[in-house]
Amino acid sequence: MSSVSEPLAISQALELVLGRILPLDTEEMTVGRAAGRVLAEAAVSRVDLPPFPSSAMDGFAVRSADGAGSFPVVDRIAAGRPATRALGVREAMAISTGGAVPEGADAIVPIEEAEDGGAEVAILVGARAGAHVRQRGSDLSAGAVVASAGDRLGGVRLGALAAAGISAIRCRRRPRVAIAVTGSELRGPGESLGPGEIYEANGVMLATQAESAGAEVELLPPVADDAEATRAALEHGLGADVLITSGGVSVGTHDLVRGIEAELGVEEIFWRVSVRPGKPVSFGVCGSTLVFGLPGNPMSSLVGFELFARPALMALQGSADPAPRFLPARLGAPVRGGRDRDWVLRARSRVEGNAVVVEPIVGQESHMLARAAAADCLVLVASGPEPVAAGAVVSYLAL
DSSP, X not given: OBSOOSOBOHHHHHHHHHTTOOOOOEEEEEGGGOTTOBBSSOEEOSSOBSSSOEESSSEEEEOGGGOSEEEEEEEEEBTTXXXXXXXXXXXXEEEOTTOBOOTTOOXXXXXXXEEEOSXXXXXXXXXXXXXXXXXXXXXXXXXXXXXXXXXXXXXXXXXXXHHTTOOEEEEEOOOEEEEEEBOTTEEOTXXXXXXXXXXXXXXXXXXXXXXXXXXXXXXXXOBOSOHHHHHHHHHHHTTSSEEEEESOOSSSTTOOHHHHHHHTTOXXXXXXXXXXXXXXXXXXXXXXXXXEEEOSSHHXXXXXXXXXXXXXXXXHTTOSOOSXXXXXXXXXXXXOOOBTSEEEEEEEEEEETTEEEEEEOSOOOTTOHHHHTTOOEEEEEOOXXXXXXXXXXXXXXXX
C-alpha cells in the first residue's frame, strides 16, 4: 500500500505532506467576517494612518515657539470636530485625544501641565515641537501593505485592515474536513456502557483542533470495525478536501482502514513515523483529497494531527508558514531519552526570567486523555538512549 515502508523522521513526513498540497481556491469576503481566514492577496491601505496629525493626549494645541505663559483659548477641538480656523501666535486650542491638530500648531501640552481657566489657559512648561502629536502617516502610508498574502487574520490584523479603510478582502476558502473515528467499542457520551465499551472522545477533540485551524468540519458517527460500515464512512469522507480517520491504521485483525482506503483508490504516501506516541500515522491522497490516518489512542491522534494534519490545513489555506512552530524552552524536570524515536511529551509551560520552562505532566501514556487536558504544550525530545537533564534546551509547541 505504502511507497515508504520504514518509519520516517518527522521532518521527512512533513515534507511529503506539504509537497502534495495545492492551496484552495479563493473567495471575497468582508473584513468583519474574515476572522481566522488566510489572505490570498496583499491588502493595501486606502489612507494614511493616521489620516491627519492628531493629538495623543487630552490637552492644548500650541505653537512650541511661543513657550510658556498665559494664552487665550480660541477653540475647543474634539475627535471628529476639527478647529474652525488656524491657530495664531500665542493662542491655544483645547483638544481631546484623537482630535485633529489645527493648522499652525506643532505641539500638544497635556492637561496635567496646564491650568485651564476657561477663556484662558496657563501653560506651565513650554512644549517641544512635535510633543504628543501623532503625525500623518506615522503608522502607515496610503498604498502600503497592511497584510500580506499568507497572513492569518486575527483581531489585530483585522482591526488594522478596517482602520486602513479596507472593507473587502480575498481569502482562501476554508478546507472541508471529514472526521471518522473507528471502533466497535465506542459509544457516545451519555449512553450506557456495556462490557468492554468506552466513550468516544477523539472525534470532538480532533474536530475542535481542525476548527481552530480554520476548517469546516463534518464529524461522522463512530464507525464499527466492520468492512461495510468502514467502506461507507470512507467513501463519504473522501468527498471532503481532507479526510481524517482515528483508529484502524495499525496491523491488527480489526485495523481495516488502510486496506479499504487502498481499494477506494487512496495512494498511500507513507505509513509510520518515528515518533512516540503516534508511530502508525499514515498519509495518502485520493484525487485532490488529503487522507490522514491517525492512531486510535487519544494522544497518538493529537500528536499526529498537530504534526501533520494542522500544517496541511494551513497550507491548503495558503498560509505563508504552515509548519508547526516549535520554540526553544528549558526542561523543568529530567526525562528519559527518546530511545529509538522522537518523543512528544505533554507539558505545562511557565516563564522564568527570560526563558520558557516546560514541565512534563505526570502520566504520559498515549491513552491518558484526562491527564493531558492539563497540558498547554507539546515538548519534542529527540531520539537517543541517554536521559535528558532538567535545564536542557528542548523544543515545544504551544497548544
